[in-house]
Every structure is written in C-alpha cells, then in structure tokens.
Amino acid sequence: MPMHIETLSLISAIQSLALAVLLWAGTHGRPGAARTSLKLRAGALAVEAAGWGMLAAQAWLHPAQLLLGGNALNLLAQGMAVVALRMLLGEPLRWRVALAIGVAGWLGVGWFGVVDPDYRLRVLWGSAAIMADIGLRMQALLHGGLRRSSRARVALLAMCSLSALLLLWRNGQLWFDLNPPADIIQPDTVNYLYVLLSGMQPMFLSIGFLLLYSETLQRELHLLARVDSLTGVKNRLALTETATQLLSQAGRVGRPLGVLMIDADHFKSVNDRFGHGGGDKVLLALVGSIRGTLRASNVIGRIGGEEFVVLAPDTGLEQALVLAERIRETVETTPLLVDGHLLQLTVSIGAVVAAPGEHDVKGLLQRADAALYAAKRAGRNRVMAADPELVRRALSVS
Secondary structure, three states, X not given: XXXXXXXXXXXXXXXXXXXXXXXXXXOOOOOOHHHHHHHHHHHHHHHHHHHHHHXXXXXXXXXXXXXXXXXXXHHHHHHHHHHHHHHHHOOOXXXXXXXXXXXXXXXXXXXXXXXXXXXXXXXXXXXXXXXXXXXXXXXXXXXXHHHHOOHHHHHHHHHHHHHHHHHXXXXXXXXXXXXXXXXXXXXXXXXXXXXXXXXXXXXXXXXXXXXXXXXXXXXXXXXXXXXXXXXOOEOHHHHHHXXXXXXXXXXXXXXXXXXXXXXXXXXXXXXXXXHHHHHHHHHHHHHHHHHOOOOOOXXXXXXXXXEEEEXXXXXXXXXXXXXXXXXXHHHHOXXXXXXXXXXXXOEEEEEEXXXXXXXXXXXXXXXXXHHHHHHHHOOOOOEEOOXXXXXXXXXXXX
C-alpha cells in the first residue's frame, strides 16, 4: 500500500528544507555572482519546502488556500531556480520573463481551480508554466554548445529533460486515462508517483547545481591566478602560457610572432614623488595608453614592477618596431594627471621576433629583455632591436 500523499509531501518538504540549509551554509566566501546564485537557489528550495508543507497540511487548509497558496509557492520556487541557474552560468537573468511565466501560470491555475473548475486544464496550465521555466534553464545550459559543455551541465540537462518527461507523463495520464484522479490529494497511483518523483527532483537538481557551482569557482580561481591584480592584464604565468600557445601556432602556420618588452623610464622617481599609490595610478594609465595602440589579436601582460610584454601574432620585426614606436610616442605625448600634478612619462622598448620553429619562451623573453636594456643604455625613451640598421629604417618610415 503506497504512503499517503501527506506523508510523501512532508518528506519532500523536509528534504527541500534540509537542502536549503546546506546550500545556504555553503555561501561563505567572497561576494560575487556565484555566491549570490547559491543563496537564491537555497531560497528557492525553502520556498519549495513551504509549498510541500502546505500539501502535507492539507487537512487544516481550505481547498482554495491549498490551491492558490501551494501553486503560488511552487511557481515562485521554479522562477527563483531559473534566475539562480542563469546567474551562475553568467547568462541574462530573464527574471521578468520568469516572473511573467509565474504570474500567468498562477492566474490560469486559479481560474481553472476556483472560477471554472477543471482539474485536467488546471494541471495542463500549471505544467505549461513549469515547462516554460524548464525551457529557460535548458536554453542557458545549452548556450555555447559542446565547447562549453561539462559534466555538471550534462547532469542538469538530463534532470531538466526528466522533469519535462514527468510533466508530459502526468498530463498524458490525466487526458487519456479512463478514470483519472479528480485532484492531487486524491489517493491514486498517478498522484503517488507524481508526488514521489517530484519530491526527488530538488535533491538531484541541487546536486547538479552544486557541481556547476564548484566548476564555476574553479574556473574563477584559474582566471584569478592568471590576472595581474593591479592592472587587470595577464600576469607572468598567463603570459608564459599564452606565449607558448602562440609560438606553437606560429610554427604550424609559418607566421612570425613579434614580442615587445616595455619598461617605464625612471619609475623609481615616480614612486618617490607620489608614493606607491600614485605609482599604481601611473601604471594603470600606462596600461591604458598601451592598450589603445594594440590590435585585438595582440596580448599584453605584466611580468613585474613597471615592466610589460606585448605579444603580436603575424608580426615581423619591421612591423613590431613600428608598433613599438607607436606605443612609445603615445606614452610620451600623453600627460598624466596624478594627485593634481601633471607627469610626463616615457618608456623604453625592446623588440624581437620569434625565429621559425622557435619554442623556447624563456629564451625569447630574454632576447627581448636584452633589447630593452640596450634601449635604456642608449638613453631611454627609445625602441631597440638586435639589428640597429633595421631599427633606423623602420622608424624613419613610421
């Protein structure tokens, strides 16, 4: 003999509430979209637990209270879960769409439950609203295709698909069964199975959500470990990884890779005059000036202090020298305002190009560094490469 609907609903309520507490307990750490999404998901579970609680307490509620209140909580939980998932995935939240779906679903359920009672149409209307929410989840999970696939995404897609199949099965039973139940609280095999399977969904969906949350945090940590905290450009680690990839690509297609080593001249005097806070502002302005001269395919990174590297794919030495001169001139002609004082900054730049088949990133950067120090020894505020004659010719036509 199956358990009573009330018992199954109480178990689902306790399970959803326990999951909500566990997820909320895991929201410690630095603020961010991922943490906020976890809180929202926990809130959705708490709301869902309240809906199951109403069904478990049906004996003490008026049928209209159970109908309108229970469905309102269920649809609200569905909408909150949609927004939480889309927030975690970095997709547009579509909260207005989710809200409209919830309101439309609740109004339809209320109409076919109170004004013009029809259980099958009521279930169909509510199911349509939930299916629309499932569609919003699946659209977010599928965005980006296989390139952005992951185990957590696959697991959540599978759960969403099973949720949709459960709704289709329930509606099919109601429309094609010769003796369908007249209400969700009526003892019936269809109702038992639906309540049982629906009550299991929060647990599996929450597991998938937590897996996706973990993947998101790992990806954020991976990126943070490769970004210079002050300037926002790539740090030494990320720059080395990118240079390795670009060298490999250049070797395969037989195209050159230009490398510029850039150093701010007399930067110690900037720190002495304005302090390290002022020096940080100057470095931020310097990065902005350099970025303004680069192409979309160029990569900039900071390897330490006031020293930066630019990687320029498909760039021969003459082109690299022209780019370096453009950077040098831009920095020189862009006065900086620091703490109310104008500052004229200059840079020295060393330029090299990877030899065909070269894969030694360390050696490439060392050659660029040597060219940089040649520029500094030559008087600073200039561009140097291994071939002085090529430097002179390239700069004369730039």
